[in-house]
Amino acid sequence: MNVTSQIPFPSNLITTVTGYYSDSKLKSEGHGSVFTTLAIVWFSVVLIGSPTLKWIQQRWKAWGYLFGGPAMIQEAFAKANGKPFEVVSQETRHIFISSPTEIKQLLSSPSEDLSFYAAARYLAQPQYTMHNFNWLDHEGVTAMGKAKSEGGGFTKAVRVCLTNNLSRVLPSLGHIVEKEVEAMLHEHKIVDGVRQSPIHEMITRLVVLCNIRAIFGAELATNETFVKAAQAYIEQTILGSEAIRIMPHWFQPVIGRIVPRWMTAQHVVYATLLPIVQERLKERELPLAEQPQHADCIQWVIDCSTSLVQQKGQSSGIGAERAVHELMAIWFGSVHAVAAVVTFAIEDLCLHQEYIAPLRQEIDAQFEGFKRAGQPSGLPLLDSFIKESARLAPNEALSTRRAALKPLSFTDSSNKTWHLAKGDWLCTPLWALNMSDQIYTNPEKFDGFRFVPSEVLKAISESSPKTKPAQSKPGKIYDTDYEWLMFGIGKQACPGRFYATATFKLIIATIVRKYDLRMVKPGVKRWWTMESALVPREVGIVFTEREDR
Numbered sequence: 238m239n240v241t242s243q244i245p246f247p248s249n250l251i252t253t254v255t256g257y258y259s260d261s262k263l264k265s266e267g268h269g270s271v272f273t274t275l276a277i278v279w280f281s282v283v284l285i286g287s288p289t290l291k292w293i294q295q296r297w298k299a300w301g302y303l304f305g306g307p308a309m310i311q312e313a314f315a316k317a318n319g320k321p322f323e324v325v326s327q328e329t330r331h332i333f334i335s336s337p338t339e340i341k342q343l344l345s346s347p348s349e350d351l352s353f354y355a356a357a358r359y360l361a362q363p364q365y366t367m368h369n370f371n372w373l374d375h376e377g378v379t380a381m382g383k384a385k386s387e388g389g390g391f392t393k394a395v396r397v398c399l400t401n402n403l404s405r406v407l408p409s410l411g412h413i414v415e416k417e418v419e420a421m422l423h424e425h426k427i428v429d430g431v432r433q434s435p436i437h438e439m440i441t442r443l444v445v446l447c448n449i450r451a452i453f454g455a456e457l458a459t460n461e462t463f464v465k466a467a468q469a470y471i472e473q474t475i476l477g478s479e480a481i482r483i484m485p486h487w488f489q490p491v492i493g494r495i496v497p498r499w500m501t502a503q504h505v506v507y508a509t510l511l512p513i514v515q516e517r518l519k520e521r522e523l524p525l526a527e528q529p530q531h532a533d534c535i536q537w538v539i540d541c542s543t544s545l546v547q548q549k550g551q552s553s554g555i556g557a558e559r560a561v562h563e564l565m566a567i568w569f570g571s572v573h574a575v576a577a578v579v580t581f582a583i584e585d586l587c588l589h590q591e592y593i594a595p596l597r598q599e600i601d602a603q604f605e606g607f608k609r610a611g612q613p614s615g616l617p618l619l620d621s622f623i624k625e626s627a628r629l630a631p632n633e634a635l636s637t638r639r640a641a642l643k644p645l646s647f648t649d650s651s652n653k654t655w656h657l658a659k660g661d662w663l664c665t666p667l668w669a670l671n672m673s674d675q676i677y678t679n680p681e682k683f684d685g686f687r688f689v690p691s692e693v694l695k696a697i698s699e700s701s702p703k704t705k706p707a708q709s710k711p712g713k714i715y716d717t718d719y720e721w722l723m724f725g726i727g728k729q730a731c732p733g734r735f736y737a738t739a740t741f742k743l744i745i746a747t748i749v750r751k752y753d754l755r756m757v758k759p760g761v762k763r764w765w766t767m768e769s770a771l772v773p774r775e776v777g778i779v780f781t782e783r784e785d786r
C-alpha cells in the first residue's frame with residue numbers, strides 16, 4: 238500500500254517546482270529538478286524494464302477502482318466467460334466467482350478460512366468508527382484470537398424477531414411516512430413555479446425514521462437529537478472509514494486516531510443507547526411476570542444473545558457494551574441500501590409511468606391488508622417492479638464479500654485449480670450477473686413485471702403494460718439464489734431482507750397512492766460510483782396530489 242502513494246509523486250513534484258519559483262535562475266533550477274525527476278523515471282524504466290511500467294499501470298488501475306469499480310467488474314466479467322476473474326482495488330485483490338459450482342465452495346468454506354466479518358470489519362473500521370467495537374473475525378473468536386462467550390444473537394434478532402413484528406409495526410410506519418412526506422413537501426424549494434423535492438434526501442429521512450421506530454422503538458423515533466445523530470453516525474462512518482482505508486496500511490492506525498475526532502455522532506448514539514440497554518438488563522432480574530414487554534431490537538438482541546449463551550451452557554448473558562455495539566452495527570447496515578433501492582424505484586416510476594395504473598390498482602385493493610398482515614411477500618406487482626429497478630441499478634455491484642484468512646485453493650467448473658492468497662477477497666459480481674443475457678431476456682430493458690407469476694399478470698391483463706412475464710421463473714425481491722445475489726446467499730444472507738422488502742413497499746405504496754410523480758429532468762444521471770457502490774445523485778421530483786382519488 239505504501240508504494241501506491243508514490244504514484245502521483247513525480248507529477249506533484251513537477252507542478253510544485255514549476256509553479257512555485259518565479260525568477261529565471263530559480264526557474265532553471267526548477268527545470269533542473271524536472272529533468273532530474275524525468276531522468277530518474279526514465280532510468281528506472283530502462284534499468285528495471287517493463288516490470289516497472291507494468292507495476293505503475295497496475296497501481297494506476299487499482300486506484301481507478303475508487304471511482305470506477307463497477308465498470309471494471311463488468312468489463313472483467315465479460316472477458317472471463319464464466320471463469321473466476323480478478324479485479325484489484327487500491328486496497329485488495331478481489332477474486333470474483335459466478336458459477337454455482339464455485340459459489341457452493343464459498344458457502345461451504347468455514348469462517349476460519351473465508352470470513353464475512355473480517356471483510357466487513359475492514360470496510361467499516363469499527364474500532365475507530367463504532368465507538369471502539371472490535372468485532373469478531375469469525376463466530377466465537379475475536380480478531381485477537383481470544384475465545385468470547387457473549388454476543389452472536391443479533392442475526393436472529395433481525396431475521397426472526399424483527400420480521401415477526403412486521404404486522405405490529407407496519408401500520409405505525411405507514412403513519413410516520415404519510416405525516417413526514419406531507420411535512421417535507423411543504424419545506425422543499427419552489428423553482429420556476431414548481432416545488433422540487435430532492436428525492437434521495439427525502440427517502441433517506443423516511444427510512445431513518447421508519448428504521449428507528451422498528452429497531453429502537455417508538456420513544457427514540459420522536460427524539461430528534463437521536464434521529465439526527467443516528468443518521469449522521471452512518472454518514473460519518475462511511476466517510477471516516479473511507480478516509481482511513483485509502484491511507485497506506487502502516488498509516489491507518491495514526492489516521493484512525495485523528496479522523497474519529499470529528500465523528501461525534503457515534504458517541505451520541507452510544508451514550509443514548511447504553512442506559513436503555515442497562516435498564517433492560519436490570520429488568521431481566523425481575524420475576525418473569527413483572528418484566529415489562531418491549532418489541533424492539535434492543536430487547537431482541539439481549540434476549541437472543543442470552544438464549545444462545547444458555548444453549549451453550551454458559552452462565553452469563555450479553556454485556557451492555559457489547560449489546561450497544563451490536564445495535565450500532567445493525568443500525569449502520571440498515572439505512573443506506575434501503576434508501577438507495579427506494580430512491581431508484583421512485584425514479585423508475587417517473588420514467589415508466591405506464592406501470593402506475595396497475596400498481597395503483599393493486600395498492601388500492603391490497604395495501605391495508607398488507608400492512609395488517611405484515612407479509613413482506615405481499616403486493617406482487619410492486620415486488621416485481623422494485624426487483625427490476627434494483628436489478629438494473631443495484632446499490633452495490635458486488636455481493637458475498639469474504640476475506641481469505643489464510644492461503645486457499647479451489648477448483649473451477651472445468652476442474653482447474655485457482656488460488657486465494659491471505660488477505661484476498663472472494664466476491665460475486667452482482668451487477669454483472671443482473672445484466673447477463675444468460676439469465677435475463679433482454680437484460681438491458683426495463684420490464685417492471687418481469688418477475689410476476691403469470692397467473693397474477695393474467696388477472697390484471699386489462700391495465701397491464703404486459704400480459705406475459707419475460708422470465709420463465711417468477712421470483713421475489715428477497716429471494717436468495719445463485720442468480721439473484723442482492724441479499725447474499727447461504728447462512729450469511731442478509732437477515733434484514735424481509736424487513737427491508739416490507740419497508741420498500743410501505744414507503745413506495747404510501748407515496749404512489751397519494752401523489753402523481755414527475756422527474757424534473759428525466760435525462761439526468763442518477764448515480765455515481767464509489768468503489769463498488771452505486772450512490773444515488775440528488776434528483777429533483779415533482780409531487781402533485783392526485784386529483785382522481
Ligand code: HEM
Nearest residue numbers: 570571574575637638723724725726729730731732733737
Ligand atoms: C436494500 C437493503 C439491503 C441490502 C441490499 C442488504 C444486503 C446485505 C448483504 C449482501 C449482506 C451480506 C450477505 C453475504 O455476504 O452473504 C447483508 C448482511 C447483513 N444485513 Fe443486510 N441488506 C439490506 C438491508 C438490511 C437491513 C434493513 C438490515 C437490518 C434491519 C440488515 C442487516 C444485515 C445484517 C445484520 C447483516 C449481517 C449478517 C450476518 O452477520 O451474518 N440489512 N445485507
